Structure formats: structure tokens, C-alpha cells
Amino acid sequence: MTGKQMRKLAAAGILAAAAGMLTACGGGHTQETAPGQKTAADTQQQAETSAGKEAGSSASERTSGTAETEKKTGAEGTEKKAESSDTGKKSGTGETSGIGENSETDGSRKNAADGKQAKKPSNEEKTAEKTGSGHTVCIDPGHQARGNSETEPVGPGSSEKKAKVASGTSGTVTGLNEYELNLQVSKRLQTALKSRGYRVVMTRTSNHVNISNVERAKLANRSGAEIYVRIHANGVSDSSAHGAMAICMSPSNRYNAGLYKKSRKLSSDVIRHLCAATGARSEGVVERNDLSGNNWSKIPVTLVELGYMTNPREDQQMADPSYQKKLADGIADGIDQYFA
Missing domain, CATH: 3.40.630.40 (Zn-dependent exopeptidases)
Incomplete structure (x- = not known):
């Protein structure tokens, strides 16, 4: 509910209260509100306050939810970066996880060895x-x-x-x-x-x-x-x-x-x-x-x-x-x- 709407409702409540007072005066009696009874204005104001609280609570929950989502996303991103960094470090040292555990296969080692054996002596x-x-x-x-x-x-x-x-x-x-x-x-x-x-x-x-x-x-x-x-x-x-x-x-x-x-x-x-x-x-x-x-x-x-x-x-x-x-x-x- 916007501020403008709330002002309109408040004004309507004041007019209603004034009309009630005029009616009472016309009968020669002063009309008092019995204990536990609420005037229309009170009821309206309470409704507006409750609505405002609910709206605020809803907004707060949405903000809190967004913050938690962002925190979670940020944490997950940090964890992924850390994992990526660890993987990079392992790759740099020839260590990886899973299938690519060894950076040099048996075949490549064999080929390298064969290459050394086949190397011809230089002129020097x-x-x-x-x-x-x-x-x-x-x-x-x-x-x-x-x-x-x-x-x-x-x-x-x-x-x-x-x-x-x-x-x-x-x-x-x-x-x-x-x-x-x-x-x-x-x-x-x-x-x-x-x-x-x-x-x-x-x-x-x-x-x-x-x-x-x-x-x-x-x-x-x-x-x-x-x-x-x-x-x-x-x-x-x-x-x-x-x-x-x-x-x-x-x-x-x-x-x-x-x-x-x-x-x-x-x-x-x-x-x-x-x-x-x-x-x-x-x-x-x-x-x-x-x-x-x-x-x-x-x-x-x-x-x-x-x-x-x-x-x-x-x-x-x-x-x-x-x-x-x-x-x-x-x-x-x-x-x-x-x-x-």
C-alpha cells in the first residue's frame, strides 16, 4: 500500500468519526465508546499498520533470502575457485585427479626413451x-x-x-x-x-x-x-x-x-x-x-x-x-x- 493510499484512508476515517460525533450531539447525548470497542478509524489504522508490517516483513524476508542466496553463491564460487586453483597447482606439478592422474602416459615415456636410444651422436x-x-x-x-x-x-x-x-x-x-x-x-x-x-x-x-x-x-x-x-x-x-x-x-x-x-x-x-x-x-x-x-x-x-x-x-x-x-x-x- 502506497503512502498516498494510506493518507486517503486516514482522511476517510476522520470524516466518519466527525459524522458520528455530529449525530451524537443531535440526540443530546454524548456517545462514549464502550471498553473493548474500537472505532472505525482505529480499525482502519490497525489494518494499515498490520499491512505495513506484513509488507515490511515480506520485504525483509526477500532481502534476507537474496542476501543468503548471494552469500551461498559467493561461497560456492569461492569453493569452485579454490578447487580450480588446486587443480591448476596439481597440473603444474604433474599431478591431477581422476583419469588424468599422471601427466605423462606410459606410451609417451616409452616414446621418449625410444627417442633417446635412437639419437645419433653429433659430430662433436x-x-x-x-x-x-x-x-x-x-x-x-x-x-x-x-x-x-x-x-x-x-x-x-x-x-x-x-x-x-x-x-x-x-x-x-x-x-x-x-x-x-x-x-x-x-x-x-x-x-x-x-x-x-x-x-x-x-x-x-x-x-x-x-x-x-x-x-x-x-x-x-x-x-x-x-x-x-x-x-x-x-x-x-x-x-x-x-x-x-x-x-x-x-x-x-x-x-x-x-x-x-x-x-x-x-x-x-x-x-x-x-x-x-x-x-x-x-x-x-x-x-x-x-x-x-x-x-x-x-x-x-x-x-x-x-x-x-x-x-x-x-x-x-x-x-x-x-x-x-x-x-x-x-x-x-x-x-x-x-x-x-
Whole structure:
């Protein structure tokens, strides 16, 4: 009921009361309301008050109901958010509930494992597996096309002198020059070592050079190489002599005796594997202190005599590319053994 309606009802009640009073006055009597009786105005006012209370109560109940609904809805929303948050946290840690309990299925784990097994090694991993990885070798192809008869000290501070470099011997059957053979085998050795991961330094790559034995040793010393391998071939007047040998200094060498043990080991490893690869007769390790190239070396050194060019059979063998490869592979095997 609106305020306007209530005002109209109140006005009607006042008029009715006034009419009653006028009637009473006309009869000469004063009409009094008996105890317990209510006037029309009282009845109307009570009805209006009751209606107002009921309306207020209804509105209050509706408000209360709305508030409770909102509270319930809010609480449910909060609970859902909390559950969602918990689920998110579990998912982030690989934990979920129900069917998706494990974030990684057995199949995916198997596929991942298979992928690891099928992974091919990278180039870097392959290089790391190579025997020569991290090692440097200096190779000296002995002699040159034209010898140099000028002299130089046989060792540091020595008054004894020798020719700087000779042209070497030659094959009695093939006519192959030693300096040519030495470079051919040295290049094959270079290839073999590089394929095994070694860094290789060459004192010469051409026959037409003029580099003395002392200069070659100094080159090896400053190259960063760990070992110095000198490639030569033998020649004597006795054509029956045959076989291969390696030469290093003796323990009494006055120039670099401190390198003896390592040089001896290098020489022994190389000649053993060379002969195993070629089938050549081994003349073992020979110790000499008169070789300028060895005496000036500051790193372990060996001079390898591949065979006798004055022996017809060995001369022809050493001129054969397939035999040269065997020589190179055998020396490389010996170097592997040295660093093993």
C-alpha cells in the first residue's frame, strides 16, 4: 500500500468519526465508546499498520533470502575457485585427479626413451671419441730435392758440426729418390692421423725447399706439437740388408737426455706397430746421439727408417701406394699406442 493510499484512508476515517460525533450531539447525548470497542478509524489504522508490517516483513524476508542466496553463491564460487586453483597447482606439478592422474602416459615415456636410444651422436661427440682428439703431431719428411752442404751445430752449444741437410739415398730398382718417398709416406701419415682426430704440422709439403735439420727441429718445438716424428728410408752398400728401425737419443745424450724415456717409448711403439702392419722385419730401436734433428728437439722425438731402398724387394714395396698406406697406418697405430 502506497503512502498516498494510506493518507486517503486516514482522511476517510476522520470524516466518519466527525459524522458520528455530529449525530451524537443531535440526540443530546454524548456517545462514549464502550471498553473493548474500537472505532472505525482505529480499525482502519490497525489494518494499515498490520499491512505495513506484513509488507515490511515480506520485504525483509526477500532481502534476507537474496542476501543468503548471494552469500551461498559467493561461497560456492569461492569453493569452485579454490578447487580450480588446486587443480591448476596439481597440473603444474604433474599431478591431477581422476583419469588424468599422471601427466605423462606410459606410451609417451616409452616414446621418449625410444627417442633417446635412437639419437645419433653429433659430430662433436664423434670427434671426442677419436683417439687423437686434442693431440698435435709434427711430421718431418726427411731430406729435400737439393741438399745443403753448409754446416750447423749437431746440438745446442756444440762445436761439432754437420751438413745442414742431405738429399738422401734412392731406390736401386725403382730409382725413386728418398726425399720423394719420405714426402709420399708423410702425406699418407698426415691423412691417417687427421682421420683419427690429431692436429698435424708438417715441416715441408714440397720437395723443392731449403730447410736444415736444425730449422726443422725448431719448427717442431714452436708448433705446439707433443711429439716429433721424422720419416726416412735407409741405404747401405749391402743389398741384402732389410727391415725397419726407429732411432732416438741415448740416456747419456748431453743435449736432451731428459726426453729419453718418452722418446724411447715413442720409438718402440711406432716400430712395433709399423712392422705388425707391413710384415717387415723389425730392427728395433737404435740409440744415437749424432743426429742434429733429434738433438735439437725439445719434445719426444723418433726418426723412422721405413726400410732399405738398397734392397731390391723393399725398394719396390715402398714405391707401392698400397704398401705406403700400410706404413702410414702402422706408424699411426704406434702413435695411438703412445698416447693411450
